[in-house]
Structure formats: C-alpha cells, structure tokens
Amino acid sequence: MNPSVEQVHGAVQTLTQSSDTLFLLLGAIMVFLMHAGFAFLEVGTVRHKNQVNALVKILADFGVSAIAYFFIGYWVAYGGTFFADAETLSSGNGYELVKFFFLLTFAAAIPAIVSGGIAERARFYPILLATFFTVGLVYPLFEGMIWNGNFGLQAWLEATFGAGFHDFAGSVVVHGVGGWIALVAVIFLGMRRGRVRAGKHTNFAPSNIPFLALGAWILSVGWFGFNVMSAQTLEGISGLVAMNSLMAMVGGILAALFVGKNDPGFIHNGPLAGLVAVCAGSDLMHPIGALITGSVAGALFVWVFTYLQNKTKIDDVLGVWPLHGLCGAWGGVAAGIFGQTALGGLGGVSFAAQVVGTIIGIAVALIGAAIVYGVLDKITGLRLSEEDEFKGADLAIHKISATNED
Incomplete structure (x- = not known):
C-alpha cells in the first residue's frame, strides 16, 4: 500500500521541523559556550586577586539573565510567554523553546560584555540586580x-x-547595546584605585595571557554559531555569512597586529572586533567588504582603547566599550555601506536607515543604563569599599583565591 500524499507531506514537514530544531539547538549551544570565552578573556586580563570573581560573575549573570528573559524579556521583545502546559509548548518538536534558548544566549551576552568593563571594583549583588533589569527590560526593548x-x-x-x-x-x-550599557556602568563606578599615580596613568598588566588567548579562541569559534545560525533554519543558512565572518575576523587580527605593535592583548581582541562589526551585514556584504569592515574595527579598537587607558578617567578594564560599543556601531553603519550592490553587496539596505537605527540603539542603551545603574547606585551603591578593592574581589566577595599558595 503506497503512502498518501498527506502522509508524505507530513513526514517531510516533521523532518524539516526536527532538522531546524536541531540546527538551532546546536547554534544555541555554540553561543552558550561563548560565555566561557567571555569568562576566560576576563580572567586573563584582570589581576590575580579578581580571577575567581570574573568566573563567578559570568556564570551568575547567565543564571539571572535566564530568569529575567524567561519571565519578562522574551515577552517584551516578542510578546511570547511560557504560561501553557508542556504539551502545548513542545509542539512542532519544541522549535519555539529552542529558539528561546538561542535568543537567551544573545541576551545573556549583555551582562557578559558589561562584566569586562566593570571588573575589579564592582559589588556582586547590585550588579546582578542590574543584570536582571538590563536583560529583562532595556535590551529586549x-x-x-x-x-x-x-x-x-x-x-x-x-x-x-x-x-x-x-x-x-x-x-x-546585541554588541552595540551591550557596549554602550557598559560605558554607563564604567562611568558610574569610576577608576580603579591605583590607576593614577603622581598624576600619570598606570596600566595594570594582564595576569594570564594564555587564559586571555583561550577566551579569545573560544569566542572566535563560537561566533560562527552566533552569526551563521542566526538564520534560525536550515533553509536560511548561508555560506556567505560564514565567509564574511571569516574575512572580518582575519581583518581584525591583522589590523590589531600592526596597529597594536605586536601586543598580545590587542592581537587577541582584534578578531573579536572584526566579528562584532560584521554581524549586522554578514548576510549582505562581499567578502572584501567584510575584510575592510573587520580591519577598520580592529584598528578602531586599538586606537580608542589606548586613548581611554592613557588619557581619560574612563577605566574600561577589557575595553568593552570600544570593542562592542564602537565596533558594534561601526558594524551597523558598515552594513549600509558594504551591503550596497555598487560595492558588491546584495543590496536591499539603506545607509541612512542604518545610521538612524544605530543611533536609536545607542540612545536606548544609554538612557536605559543610566536609569538602572543610577537608581541602584543611589539605593545600594555599586562599588566595593576601598579595603575590599585592595584585598581583591575574590577574598572580599567569595572568600577564596584563585590559587592555593600555601
């Protein structure tokens, strides 16, 4: 007995749904793994007395982000809730549930970005409260x-x-909003003690270059899930996105290598700058356009981070504002440039719309963060005491150091 057309159609539809669900689940897992990259990038950059805090913050932030996004943020962004029985929620092979997981990993990147900027002097629970409100309200808006x-x-x-x-x-x-939120948080917290001596800026050296490099590698690999799997279905997958991500990453590496004069911190952040910038237009650009976009981002990060550290009171420990905030904004604008058919792109994008949309994103981030961190600063305070900052967040907050030296 031959199967009916309806049976064949149903089988194909089920297979398609299952494949899309698995595809997006793998993407979610790859982006979730990127949070380990955020953690080790921070661990390798901060001083030894703050390494445990860096690890704990990233994981705790993810837990708080999941609750905030599950109950509030996903509803704010998409109007969806999970107040239904499990059978209803799991229909269609649970694709919508996996989609939530995927989008959650994006949302949780906001506090992971902020964490690197405010490292070494932030109180623990007030920052977790800030995470709840930025992931629950500001970002999803x-x-x-x-x-x-x-x-x-x-x-x-x-x-x-x-x-x-x-x-x-x-x-x-994601990146632009996270970076500009981080800028507000960094300004509220102020400079780390000891950064200015005899009127001159002093830069604290990274504590562990191999950990810093490991974080950069994990982020770079996971980014291909971040970008390519943003298609959210197998049918929408594009090799162009993968190629453009690769070329932007390479552009960022080489620009940071030369402009940063072989500095390992800059070299390992270079690919991240390029990947941040290419996210917006990775499905539109010609690979050469992506290479240029990434190169500009890599150089931009080195120049701005160097200026901030040596000339201003903005003490952004990992340089998350130039890396995510500025390079993210550049990426939004770059999509409107290199996405044009005249420059080899696929078209369908407006330069003016990209500029306006980028400005609106920055405005939402700045205003939202000013409210969240401003209120928390008044109510609870955001900064460790002078004694706790001197002792280090590891002992002051977690009562344990990263290594047992006894």
Whole structure:
C-alpha cells in the first residue's frame, strides 16, 4: 500500500521541523559556550586577586539573565510567554523553546560584555540586580523594535528611507547595546584605585595571557554559531555569512597586529572586533567588504582603547566599550555601506536607515543604563569599599583565591 500524499507531506514537514530544531539547538549551544570565552578573556586580563570573581560573575549573570528573559524579556521583545502546559509548548518538536534558548544566549551576552568593563571594583549583588533589569527590560526593548517590528520603528524606517534597519546577527542589537550599557556602568563606578599615580596613568598588566588567548579562541569559534545560525533554519543558512565572518575576523587580527605593535592583548581582541562589526551585514556584504569592515574595527579598537587607558578617567578594564560599543556601531553603519550592490553587496539596505537605527540603539542603551545603574547606585551603591578593592574581589566577595599558595 503506497503512502498518501498527506502522509508524505507530513513526514517531510516533521523532518524539516526536527532538522531546524536541531540546527538551532546546536547554534544555541555554540553561543552558550561563548560565555566561557567571555569568562576566560576576563580572567586573563584582570589581576590575580579578581580571577575567581570574573568566573563567578559570568556564570551568575547567565543564571539571572535566564530568569529575567524567561519571565519578562522574551515577552517584551516578542510578546511570547511560557504560561501553557508542556504539551502545548513542545509542539512542532519544541522549535519555539529552542529558539528561546538561542535568543537567551544573545541576551545573556549583555551582562557578559558589561562584566569586562566593570571588573575589579564592582559589588556582586547590585550588579546582578542590574543584570536582571538590563536583560529583562532595556535590551529586549530594542531587540523587539528591530527583530520583531515593535512600536513601528522598522515600518517607519522603511517608509522614510526605503529599507528598514538591517542587523542580521546583532552588531548593534546585541554588541552595540551591550557596549554602550557598559560605558554607563564604567562611568558610574569610576577608576580603579591605583590607576593614577603622581598624576600619570598606570596600566595594570594582564595576569594570564594564555587564559586571555583561550577566551579569545573560544569566542572566535563560537561566533560562527552566533552569526551563521542566526538564520534560525536550515533553509536560511548561508555560506556567505560564514565567509564574511571569516574575512572580518582575519581583518581584525591583522589590523590589531600592526596597529597594536605586536601586543598580545590587542592581537587577541582584534578578531573579536572584526566579528562584532560584521554581524549586522554578514548576510549582505562581499567578502572584501567584510575584510575592510573587520580591519577598520580592529584598528578602531586599538586606537580608542589606548586613548581611554592613557588619557581619560574612563577605566574600561577589557575595553568593552570600544570593542562592542564602537565596533558594534561601526558594524551597523558598515552594513549600509558594504551591503550596497555598487560595492558588491546584495543590496536591499539603506545607509541612512542604518545610521538612524544605530543611533536609536545607542540612545536606548544609554538612557536605559543610566536609569538602572543610577537608581541602584543611589539605593545600594555599586562599588566595593576601598579595603575590599585592595584585598581583591575574590577574598572580599567569595572568600577564596584563585590559587592555593600555601
């Protein structure tokens, strides 16, 4: 007996749903693994007395992010909730549940980004409260505007400029927003004690270059899940996204190598700068455009981070504002440049819309962060005491050091 057309169609549909679910689950796992990269990048950069705190912060932030996004953030961004029975939630092979997991790993990148900027002098629980509100409200507000069409922003941009704001994998939505939130947090916390001596800036050397490098490698590998699997279905997967991610990464490496004068910290952050910048237009650009985008980002990171550390009171420990905030903003604009057909891109993008959308993302991040960190600073305080900062966050907060030297 031959199967009916309906049976064949149903079998194909089930197979497609299962494949898409598995595809997105693998993407979610890859991006989740990137949080280990954030952790080790911070561990290798901070001083020994703050290494345990760096590890604990990233994991604790992820836990708080999951609760905030599950109960509030996902509803703010997409109008979806999980207040239904398990049978209903798991329909379609549970694709929507895996999609939530994937998007959660993006949302949780916000506090992971912030963590690197505020390292070595932030109190523990007030920062976890800030994580709850930034992931539950601030980030999903802009996420929903761009990726779900909330508040009519995309419709307005399309009507005004001929195209909406294009951000395929989150140069602005994730990295830009996270970086500009971090800038506000860094300003509220102020400089680490001992950074200015006799009127001159003193830079603390990274504590462990191999850990720093390990973090950069984990992030770079996971980023291909971050970018490529943003298609969210097997049908939408694009080799162009993978190629552009590769070329932007290479551009960032080489630019940081030469502009950073062989400094290992800059070299290992170079690929991350390039990958941040290419997220937005990775599905549109020609690979040469991606190479240029990544190269500009790598150089931009080195120049701005060097200036901040030596000339200003903005004490951004890992350089997360130049890396994610500025390079993310550059990526939003770059999509409007190198996505044009005249420069070998696929088109369908407006330079003006990219600039306006990027500015709106920055504004949401700055205003939201100012409210969250400003209120918490007034109510609980954000900074460790002078004694605890001198002792180090490991002993002051967690009562244990990274290594047993006895």
